[in-house]
Amino acid sequence: xxxxxxxxxxxxxxxxxxxxxxxxxxxxxxxxxxxxxxxxxxxxxxxxxxxxxxxxxxxxxxxxxxxxxxxxxxxxxxxxxxxxxxxxxxxxxxxxxxxxxxxxxxxxxxxxxxxxxxxxxxxxxxxxxxxxxxxxxxxxxxxxxxxxxxxxxxxxxxxxxxxxxxxxxxxxxxxxxxxxxxxxxxxxxxxxxxxxxxxxxxxxxxxxxxxxxxxxxxxxxxxxxxxxxxxxxxxxxxxxxxxxxxxxxxxxxxxxxxxxxxxxxxxxxxxxxxxxxxxxxxxxxxxxxxxxxxxxxxxxx
Amino acid sequence: xxxxxxxxxxxxxxxxxxxxxxxxxxxxxxxxxxxxxxxxxxxxxxxxxxxxxxxxxxxxxxxxxxxxxxxxxxxxxxxxxxxxxxxxxxxxxxxxxxxxxxxxxxxxxxxxxxxxxxxxxxxxxxxxxxxxxxxxxxxxxxxxxxxxxxxxxxxxxxxxxxxxxxxxxxxxxxxxxxxxxxxxxxxxxxxxxxxxxxxxxxxxxxxxxxxxxxxxxxxxxxxxxxxxxxxxxxxxxxxxxxxxxxxxxxx
Numbered sequence: 001x002x003x004x005x006x007x008x009x010x011x012x013x014x015x016x017x018x019x020x021x022x023x024x025x026x027x028x029x030x031x032x033x034x035x036x037x038x039x040x041x042x043x044x045x046x047x048x049x050x051x052x053x054x055x056x057x058x059x060x061x062x063x064x065x066x067x068x069x070x071x072x073x074x075x076x077x078x079x080x081x082x083x084x085x086x087x088x089x090x091x092x093x094x095x096x097x098x099x100x101x102x103x104x105x106x107x108x109x110x111x112x113x114x115x116x117x118x119x120x121x122x123x124x125x126x127x128x129x130x131x132x133x134x135x136x137x138x139x140x141x142x143x144x145x146x147x148x149x150x151x152x153x154x155x156x157x158x159x160x161x162x163x164x165x166x167x168x169x170x171x172x173x174x175x176x177x178x179x180x181x182x183x184x185x186x187x188x189x190x191x192x193x194x195x196x197x198x199x200x201x202x203x204x205x206x207x208x209x210x211x212x213x214x215x216x217x218x219x220x221x222x223x224x225x226x227x228x229x230x231x232x233x234x235x236x237x238x239x240x241x242x243x244x245x246x247x248x249x250x251x252x253x254x255x256x257x258x259x260x261x262x263x264x265x266x267x268x269x270x271x272x273x274x275x276x277x278x279x280x281x282x283x284x285x286x287x288x289x290x291x292x293x294x295x296x297x298x299x300x301x
Numbered sequence: 302x303x304x305x306x307x308x309x310x311x312x313x314x315x316x317x318x319x320x321x322x323x324x325x326x327x328x329x330x331x332x333x334x335x336x337x338x339x340x341x342x343x344x345x346x347x348x349x350x351x352x353x354x355x356x357x358x359x360x361x362x363x364x365x366x367x368x369x370x371x372x373x374x375x376x377x378x379x380x381x382x383x384x385x386x387x388x389x390x391x392x393x394x395x396x397x398x399x400x401x402x403x404x405x406x407x408x409x410x411x412x413x414x415x416x417x418x419x420x421x422x423x424x425x426x427x428x429x430x431x432x433x434x435x436x437x438x439x440x441x442x443x444x445x446x447x448x449x450x451x452x453x454x455x456x457x458x459x460x461x462x463x464x465x466x467x468x469x470x471x472x473x474x475x476x477x478x479x480x481x482x483x484x485x486x487x488x489x490x491x492x493x494x495x496x497x498x499x500x501x502x503x504x505x506x507x508x509x510x511x512x513x514x515x516x517x518x519x520x521x522x523x524x525x526x527x528x529x530x531x532x533x534x535x536x537x538x539x540x541x542x543x544x545x546x547x548x549x550x551x552x
Contacts, residue, residue, distance in 0.1 A: 011441065012433035019400050019436040191394035195451075198355055199408040199458065200381035209407075213398045 027293045037289020043282025050095050051102040060089035062096040063247045071265045082267045084258065090271045093249035097272065100250045101279065104165055104234045105227055112169040113223050116176025117215060121207050123177070124184025135181065141174045147236055154242040164243040168233050172226065179222060180215040187214045217294035224287030228280035235276050251276050303330035304494050305337075305354070305462065309363035312349050323349040325518040326363070333461075336488060336495040338509035340502055340542060346518035347498045348389075351464045354496075355386055367462070378412065385455035386464040390471045391447035395439045401425075401450055402435045408457040424453040428483060445476035449483065456487065463488075465497040469504060481507055502529065502546040514539045 009026075013019040031037055050057060059078065066087035074082040074090075081090040123134040141149075150167035157163040187193060188211065196210055237243035238252025246253065251272040258269030312324040324346040331337040339347040352358035354365055356376045365372050367383060388394035395404055405421045414420070422432055428449040439447055448468060455463060468484065469477040481504065488495060499505050505512050506529050514521040514536070522536045534540050 011437070012431075013436040016400060016402060016436060019402075019438070023438065191388045191390060192396045194355075194357055195386070195388065195394055195454070196396075196407060196411075198357075198381060198386055199454075200378040200411050201407070205411065210396060210399075213396075 031289055031293045034289045034292060036285050037292070040282045040285025040287075040289060043278060044286055047098050047102060047279055047282070050098045054095050054099055058089075058092035058095040060092040062088060062093045062249045064088065071261070071268070073265075074267050074271070081271045082265075084254070084268045085261065085265075090254075090267065093254060094251070094272055094275050097249040097251045097254065097275070098279075100161065100244055100248065101231055101234065103161065104168065105230055107165040108168050108172065108230050109223050109227065111165075112173040113176045113219050115169075116173035117180045117212065117219055119173070120177040120180030120182075121184045121211050121215060124181040125188055125203065125207050125211055131181075134177070138174045138177045141171070142178075144171070146171045147233060150233060150237060151240070151242060154237060159242045159245055161244045161248075164234060164237050167237070168230055171233075172230065175226075176219060176222065179218060180212075183215040183218060184211050187211060221287055221291045221294055224283055224290055227283035227287070231276060231280050231283070303366075304333045304335075304368055305329075305331040305496060306366040306369075307350065307354075307363070308366070310350065310353060310360065310365060311362035312346070312353050312358050313361040314358075323358070323518055324353070327513075327515070327518075327520045328363075329513055329520070329523070331494060331496055334488075334492050334494055335511065336497065336509045338505035338512040339496070339498045339515060340500065340505050340512055341515035341521075342500060344517075345515040347500075347515050348466050349518075351386065351466050351496065351498055354384065354464060381460075382412065382458045383460055384462045384464065385458060385460040386466060387448075387451050387455050387468045389467040391444055391451050392439075392471070394451050395447055395454075397439055400436050400438055401442075404439075404450060405454055405457060408454065412458060414458075420457070424457055427456070427487070428453040443476075444472050445480060448472060448476075448480055452480075452483065452487070456491075459491075460493075462494045462496065465495060467498055467500065470500070477504075484508065502542055505529075514542060 007018065008022050010018065010022065013022055031041075059080075066083075069079070069083050069087040070085055072079050072083045072087075074080065076082060079089050079091070081094065083089055084093070119134050119138065123131040149171045150164075153167035153170060154163050157166065193206060193210055196206060201210075234243060235250075235252030235255070238250040239256040241253070241256065244250035244253060254272035255269045255276075258265070258267075258272070262269050307327060307329045310324055310327050311322065314321045314323055327346070327350065329337070339350060341347050349358050353360050354367075354372075356372075356374065360372075367380070373380065399407075402421055405424055406417045409415075409417050409420060421435065425432055425435060430446060430449050430453070434442065434446070439450070442450065448471075452468070463484075465484070469480050472480060484495070485508065487493065495508070497505065497508055502512075506526065510526050511523065512526070512529065513523045514534075516538050522534060522539045524534055524539065528534060529543070532540075532543060534543060
């Protein structure tokens with residue numbers, strides 16, 4: 001154990017990998033000091049574990065209906081969170097629903113920021129008419145209300161989980177483009193960029209290898225903070241019946257179906273609502289913690 | 302034959318509706334393996350001449366010849382293997398998220414030069430840095446060590462010409478002398494040609510065989526190193542600069 005820590009803290013690393021891992025380790029030490037961020041990380045980790053091992057953890061089949069057991073209150077033996085109007089176990093549906101949520105979150109987190117980063121860095125580095133064209137397109141996307149544009153897209157493409165991801169990704173990339181353009185403008189005239197250009201580097205190498213790493217930390221922070229919004233948008237689409245289709249369990253859709261008997265059987269809508277609340281909170285706390293670790297302005301202190 | 306020839310160079314910048322003349326009608330020529338200094342106050346246009354050679358500032362009028370050939374725009378890869386630059390501020394000229402190894406191997410990767418490991422290690426040794434620094438990040442190095450890395454990086458492509466933009470002004474006095482001696486040693490070993498900018502006559506006196514004094518974007522006076530030693534400058538401005546740094550030169 002001590003030898004591993006020594007290897008990680010070695011001030012003169014012996015290889016590229018050791019240097020990078022050592023830097024991450026120092027970041028982790030800084031991250032660990034923030035209890036709220038740790039709580040957020042724990043929630044997100046729990047979500048991942050739930051999604052990965054859903055069949056092992058869930059006590060019941062999330063789709064199996066049993067009308068003799070319908071609308072049982074929370075705490076009924078065998079049904080910790082009660083059952084819904086078809087007698088399906090709500091806890092199992094929430095556990096399986098985490099898979100859908102995680103899938104949407106991951107797909108959006110992989111596509112939208114990458115696209116936004118590409119548009120922003122190219123616009124910022126190239127300048128001139130390229131910048132004008134790319135940023136005006138970004139402005140047009142920003143001018144649409146997010147949920148309305150997602151609704152329109154899903155209405156055209158048809159409901160479904162892939163189309164929901166596509167709709168959310170298409171509406172959430174413009175802020176990343178703006179942010180990375182702003183970051184690019186601050187670094188493009190730096191001496192270290194001039195130096196690598198003087199060594200004969202082309203624009204692709206400069207943008208990919210030298211400009212993007214400088215934008216990465218703010219993008220990662222922003223992505224984590226945006227994840228709560230993505231979950232809410234996905235739930236909103238599900239609530240309106242335009243996201244995941246039944247009988248697949250999805251939290252937004254579960255709230256929507258519980259809405260009909262909210263006054264008499266409050267738990268049907270409340271339990272998935274709590275799940276959305278906890279996971280969104282987890283991502284927000286994680287994002288705040290990451291900002292403390294990754295923010296270039298606080299780094300190196 | 303002169304390796305670097307600057308003929309009637311003028312550099313203009315547009316700032317809003319105003320035109321700023323940073324360099325006005327300056328000519329100079331640097332011979333092969335010579336060390337040539339540009340001296341003047343801040344804003345005298347001396348750094349702009351270096352930047353114009355590299356393509357970081359426009360050549361508004363006049364021309365620049367390297368090895369008798371006019372420069373291309375953009376400069377191209379052949380130029381970068383011939384001319385390299387060391388920047389003033391070592392805290393700003395090295396990528397903060399790259400290891401020293403990455404910084405030094407990048408020029409090799411760009412030009413498709415192999416044998417990276419051996420070359421990087423050799424480059425560190427040449428500038429007097431221990432091999433254990435190879436995988437450190439710049440924030441783990443001091444200013445003087447960073448400037449050594451910047452010098453090593455400029456030499457990775459084995460250029461003939463090194464443009465030095467106040468390479469020691471961001472360093473404190475003892476480190477300054479070490480860095481200047483390192484540069485002198487490398488020049489002797491590799492037969493480099495230096496074009497060096499400084500606001501400090503003492504530094505230029507230590508480094509250069511000929512000096513051009515500049516003021517407000519114009520060339521004031523060119524002197525041999527000997528003229529500095531016996532204080533035989535012709536213009537008042539050059540004498541004033543000399544007197545400002547004379548005490549350090551004698552010591």
